[in-house]
Amino acid sequence: MQSLPTSPRPPGSVGVSPADGSARHAGGTPTLPGGMTPARPGPFTFSTACSLGAGIVMLLGIWFGSRGLRDFDSALVWYAGASVFSGMGIAYRYSMWLQRPPTRLYWRRGWQFFLNPARLAWNSGRLAGLFWDNFVLQRFIERRAPLRWGAHWLISWGCLLAAAVTFPLSFGWLRFETAPDSQEIYYCYLSGIRVLAFPTDSFVALVLFHVLDIAAVMVLAGISLSLVRRALDRGALSVQQFANDLFPLVLLFAVSITGLMLTVSSHVLHGTHHGFLSQFHAITVIMTLMYLPFGKFFHVFQRPAQLGVRFYKDAGAAGEPARCIRCGEEFGSRLHVEDLKLVQAQLGIHYEMPDGTHYQDVCPPCRRKNLALIQDGMWRAASLASEERTHG
């Protein structure tokens, strides 16, 4: 599908240029006479700064979290490097996304209403509820289709479980070590602080040593369900694309299967081809990390905006309703309609009517009726004119 409002265009410069040839600027930046624009950082400069900032923060995090690289495992340097690069890409795209007028407005409003001191306690409780429902259980996906939910839940939690282990490991924040006085006891250190001690033959050890295998099995099960759905669902078949819908599954499959093959090599095949497999696994992981900011996986970072929207809707419902100027019925919140007018002005959408009204103040059903009535009126006028011509 064609990407309408995103890169390589600057945020806010969606669609075609206006008829006068003037460019649309992010956030409604005014164009000065002579086509000059005010001297202020452009969206690309801002996003580049965000990207560099994210890279520096991650490198500092690795430095301090690994106690000056004392706990850093140099064998994992490729994973750490790819993670930093991926983090920079995510920061770049996220900041570009945030500069789009509608996104910026929702972002600002969401935080404004959430942090309202009078409602902060209630909002925090609601946030916990929304988090549990939307992220832990992912109920809204279950309501879309149980098969989709099963696939998504397994893939997402499998990936998060793996990420929770591999990122701290590759950054040198997490370290495992045998006890100095016993080969049967394992210690787990977080930034040099011992947080766990367990016998190597315990259930905890079994789970910890195989947590990535568990995650891989979850992801592979999710991919299987997803492929079943994508093979059988005629709706999905008609709109799915290889780059956007299937390639991410290919990447996750490659990461999971090569990860499992490492375990099989160690435990079953006495280390056969372990070196090759570990290189191969590293390549698949690095490819996935590189894809993270630019492909379908980016929705992981966009999705929390869903929570901000809930607080925005709560605030809108508590305020004045918007009433249609045609039928007088409520059709949303005044807050939403007025904010949308601001966004439209920034995007160069002009719904101001010649009679001084604003088309945004018309409810959707009235818009539909209005269109039909206008067309009907045109035919009636044509019919009357024809009759008049016929009968003199």
Next chain:
Amino acid sequence: MELNFFVDYHRCIGCQACVQACQECDTHRGVSMIHLETIRRADSVQTAPQVCMHCADPICARVCPADAIKKTPDGVVQSSLKPRCIGCTNCVIACPFGVPRYTVEVDQMMKCDMCYDRTSIGKKPMCATVCPSGALSYTTLDDFRRDRRGTPVNEWVFGGETVRTRVFVVVPPPTEQMLIQLTTAAGGGAGPDTPADRDDVASLLEGR
């Protein structure tokens, strides 16, 4: 030959065949995405269908904070992408044609996608297939001009906003643009009067 969608509101007889057929579309199975408006329920039987007009530069996509609305290379604007839609309803209230629907249960905007499972392989959309009166039709421009009266127009003016659409509306010649102002069934309201028809039920009831 390129197939085009034509809407002729005043041919609608309110049979609801399009509403039922729409539910058969595989991309939104069981849920009808077409709107069938009863213009003035109290005193008129006039009805009108509304499908997505598939704008060249869709306002729904422009106001979407999640960048969730995409257009296919053949000009069909799709329902919001499931992984991205955050349910803000910007698209619902910004669309000049009043088309997108927000479904609370699934927290997603869905809309008419011109039966993409069918039109992408050269078939007609469900609604146009079953419409008995020609209010909704899907054919080539040449065939339309040969078989029907009226001029297909796909340029709309909403105040200061001009919108070009993939779907055409059928109007009397020599119209080139649809100038949208507010109007009501009886000709009152903010816009220009709708010419009174001596047989129009609503007009008769209001003594016009």
